[in-house]
């Protein structure tokens with residue numbers, strides 16, 4: 486059984502960490518294809534070093550700025566690689582363009598696909614939602630995070646379906662910080678294009694964050710930094726830092742009073758670490774207890790989140806499993 490893992494973004498590396506580690510420790514025949522769109526090391530390469538993972542076997546360096554061209558480029562490369570080194574199964578993670586092209590090319594070449602984080606929906610008009618819907622319809626194995634997400638399922642007669650919770654639990658298990666310091670600050674991340682590409686929206690968010698009168702530590706995505714500079718937004722009063730390592734990020738999530746984020750991955754980590762989180766989006770695929778949507782009024786969201794009792798409500802790891810990646814591999818190998 487030969488396995489091929491496809492990844493690209495920061496969260497894909499972090500969430501597929503457990504699968505890669507497990508493949509290594511079982512001496513499975515596997516290889517990793519990085520489609521290579523990230524420009525900076527702190528969004529990609531550095532995580533392999535930090536998590537003690539061997540580097541990818543192929544890096545496609547698909548950096549073309551046109552989305553369709555880039556997808557064609559990735560598809561051509563995948564086809565070439567798989568013609569020479571055909572896997573029995575391709576593993577893709579959630580909804581990126583790489584996951585979509587990986588799924589499509591594999592299906593066209595009659596290779597099986599396992600989709601991790603299947604059937605999550607935000608029902609919003611974003612490219613990722615289209616990718617998710619396509620991949621879910623015709624994958625051979627679907628690994629759905631929670632029972633809640635099962636309600637989204639419409640038709641899957643071709644697939645084997647399992648509820649497994651989220652592979653990020655495995656990464657947290659290995660890199661969770663010890664001890665809470667409670668230093669009285671808020672940890673923030675922001676990168677969704679709806680928040681940062683529009684000058685009005687970005688100015689509004691930063692202004693509302695300042696009005697909280699809290700110490701803010703802001704891990705700033707390169708895309709967001711670029712927009713802040715081009716709109717010349719005044720960031721004083723906010724501690725702005727470049728993308729952090731995984732362990733630094735988890736440490737801040739663990740130690741902050743609460744988290745302000747539009748990151749999909751951080752919402753999950755807040756749930757797992759039982760931290761309160763204000764989601765800077767209109768809708769979410771992850772309506773976990775302890776998180777609330779901000780509805781364009783941050784002060785009100787802050788008041789509301791004070792009343793949430795995170796200890797009572799959060800479903801930590803419903804399957805009570807300590808090795809989700811291992812469970813997934815048991816099902817497909």
Ligand code: UD1
Pocket residue numbers: 494495496497499578579580581613674676704705727728729730731732734735747748749750751754
């Ligand atoms: C990302 C993608 C999105 C894709 C989705 C699903 C980006 C900008 N977004 O969303 O396009 O559809 O995955 O694959 O690529 N973290 C750090 N250091 C930091 C900040 C965050 O290690 O400074 C970690 C968090 O702990 C978390 C992960 O990165 O594990 C979250 O990644 P993030 O870039 O926030 O992406 P998502 O919103 O999850």
